[in-house]
Amino acid sequence: MQSSFLNLALLRQSCRKYIDSKVEQEKLDVILEAARLSPSASNSQPWTIVVVNDEAKCKMVAESTISGGIPINKFALQAPMFLVIVVEKARPITRLAGWIKGKDFEWTDMGIIAEHICLQAAELDLGSCMIGWFDEKRVKQVLNVPSNKRVGLVIALGYPPDDYHIRKKIRKSTDELVRYNTYSSIK
Numbered sequence: 001m002q003s004s005f006l007n008l009a010l011l012r013q014s015c016r017k018y019i020d021s022k023v024e025q026e027k028l029d030v031i032l033e034a035a036r037l038s039p040s041a042s043n044s045q046p047w048t049i050v051v052v053n054d055e056a057k058c059k060m061v062a063e064s065t066i067s068g069g070i071p072i073n074k075f076a077l078q079a080p081m082f083l084v085i086v087v088e089k090a091r092p093i094t095r096l097a098g099w100i101k102g103k104d105f106e107w108t109d110m111g112i113i114a115e116h117i118c119l120q121a122a123e124l125d126l127g128s129c130m131i132g133w134f135d136e137k138r139v140k141q142v143l144n145v146p147s148n149k150r151v152g153l154v155i156a157l158g159y160p161p162d163d164y165h166i167r168k169k170i171r172k173s174t175d176e177l178v179r180y181n182t183y184s185s186i187k
């Protein structure tokens, strides 16, 4: 069966090469609107997005993702902008529910908004990459985020080169992923 959502999910991939071209404000506004519409536990919306498009700050954020002696994320230096997701406190009722159930709803919500951003970016022919490996202290310093808050993800955003092909998706097979009606056949 044809699905335009599945086509979009196939189109979105982690983009690790960017050309020297800015993201238009019009497109950014659409991405931010898609982010704004994200669902969250009890509709707490426990997030703030810091748009980083100042050249000097972009460089500092990019450098913060290359930290720690692990040679990843060098591509971030090419990205013309970043969306940085700050995790805010959920509503007291949501936090209580999370505490009772041993679930961290704020971080679940953070993942959802991140994917809204990346899928919307893909639909607008933009590349994106969620970056979880970064020096959080440094990012907070650069963006004036209070030290008691957490930065969930840094998302690189920009245009990929024309010859940047869609890679094959390496994923679990449906058989590995899905079980109907029971997790385990052992009773």
Ligand SMILES: Cc1cc2nc3c(=O)[nH]c(=O)nc-3n(C[C@H](O)[C@H](O)[C@H](O)COP(=O)(O)O)c2cc1C
Pocket (backbone or CB within 6 Å): 012, 013, 014, 015, 016, 072, 073, 129, 130, 131, 132, 133, 134, 153, 169
């Ligand atoms: C929470 C999270 C953190 C990630 N951190 C990084 C990262 O620091 N550097 C990077 O290059 N990719 C990072 N990725 C991208 C994943 O490696 C990528 O999504 C995965 O390999 C699947 O590939 P695809 O996004 O191209 O479909 C991250 C993805 C997620 C969801």
